[in-house]
Amino acid sequence: MAWNETKLTLTGRICNDISLRQTQDGTTMASFMVATTERKFDKELGTWVAGNSLYVPVRCYRKLAENVGASLGKGDPVVVTGRVHTHKYDKEGQTHWEIQMDASGIGPDLSFCRAATQRTLPLEAVAA
Template identity: 50%
Template structure:
């Protein structure tokens, strides 16, 4: 079976609903709107286009964290398996665009975020302590002393070129290209 995976960017348009199934599995669901916006060269302004609505389902820990983190109106990015669901309402057949979420996060274009890591259950913490390493109890991962996990992807100041717009200090601290802060 072919599956479609997609990332949808938009805003939560209703309350987040939580549910616990008979087997104890938790889930959360919400509706989101993704608004098309395009730049109209003739008027020099951004104009609104079509709006697409998507029903999002988040299972288990993701559902718990989504319900604890977001509210109606929040800008989000959701990645998951996209599918359609057919149903009848008021005697009419309808189709709903749905997304089984694998990851949900804030759209940092429109907000800021302060992270709080979820604690794993004690049973999920592996005992992986070994010579020269320690276990991060919150993540359940081995931390090897002296290793930071990868290269410095941002480089340092010597990587900036004088002609590069990003070398402007105001730009680096959040100024917009047109000079607004």
């Protein structure tokens, strides 16, 4: 972990198809967007209402990317944790900044779904 690294845990839904590809050095990478919308209880209406939304591009690599591609899809509720940073790019002569998240852990949000696990390594290898 780097000094002054910004870590974040985000809950939301995958809002696009997961893109799986190989980087130039052959590393598997998955990328997708997570949308999260705050929910507030409106006492006057007696119901929950939507608040502000945040859309965060997420990337992950190697085995995590393979498992995400095999296990999750558009619309799935997820919990994502990882490092957040800004990405600077130029488009049509304009400089833009966007938040990006490099995930170190991703899983289904069991508050909104059920999941069955399938280990990719034997239990003995994990315990060692």
